[in-house]
Amino acid sequence: MKNILLLLMLSLFAVSCAKTVKVDNEAETKSGKIEEVPKWFVEKTDDKGFLGKKDKFFIYGVGVATSPDLQLAIEKATIIAKADIADVIRGEINRETKIFNQEIGQGEGNRQVVSEAQDTIINVITNTKVIGYERWKIQFALTPKDEYRVYIGLQYPLEEYNKLKELVEKEMLSELNSIANNSEEAFESLEEKI
Numbered sequence: 001m002k003n004i005l006l007l008l009m010l011s012l013f014a015v016s017c018a019k020t021v022k023v024d025n026e027a028e029t030k031s032g033k034i035e036e037v038p039k040w041f042v043e044k045t046d047d048k049g050f051l052g053k054k055d056k057f058f059i060y061g062v063g064v065a066t067s068p069d070l071q072l073a074i075e076k077a078t079i080i081a082k083a084d085i086a087d088v089i090r091g092e093i094n095r096e097t098k099i100f101n102q103e104i105g106q107g108e109g110n111r112q113v114v115s116e117a118q119d120t121i122i123n124v125i126t127n128t129k130v131i132g133y134e135r136w137k138i139q140f141a142l143t144p145k146d147e148y149r150v151y152i153g154l155q156y157p158l159e160e161y162n163k164l165k166e167l168v169e170k171e172m173l174s175e176l177n178s179i180a181n182n183s184e185e186a187f188e189s190l191e192e193k194i
Helices: 002-016 039-043 070-090 163-193
Strands: 058-067 091-104 112-125 134-142 148-157
Touching: 039 134, 039 148, 058 070, 070 091, 070 112, 070 134, 070 148
Parallel strands: none
Antiparallel strands: 058 148, 091 112, 134 148
């Protein structure tokens, strides 16, 4: 009987300790724009480093998204944060500048120079694997339009700290070796038949 009572009390204690995350309401402003964003979102920092400084063993990415569906808002924000990390890992910038000058008019006092300038910058991120990222922050808010706004922070461990990347690379190598062995067996079988 004592064991049953003890088990029941432990169960009630465990249930009472379960936590939920509070969803804040965003303040409605005259302009309808957000007045505050989380500090960690802007600074891309986490308190994991020495004395609260940014940990040098991670690349941080952040994303924000809204949706009437909470899960969809989380997924959209996650994709944006992954793109932020991929940009740091493998982003490329291409820039093109065009300048056109033309002199109009005749004579010394009537000439004018007409100028036109165009500057284009393109940020390209191609085929970047963001394997082994971890979520380090998430914050929810309810917008005045009854949508969920999700701020999410991801961290990508670098080199030897990224255990999942190492595991995936080992599995890929194992799979490639298996394919090579299977192809050798298939060729040997074909040669025997011929």
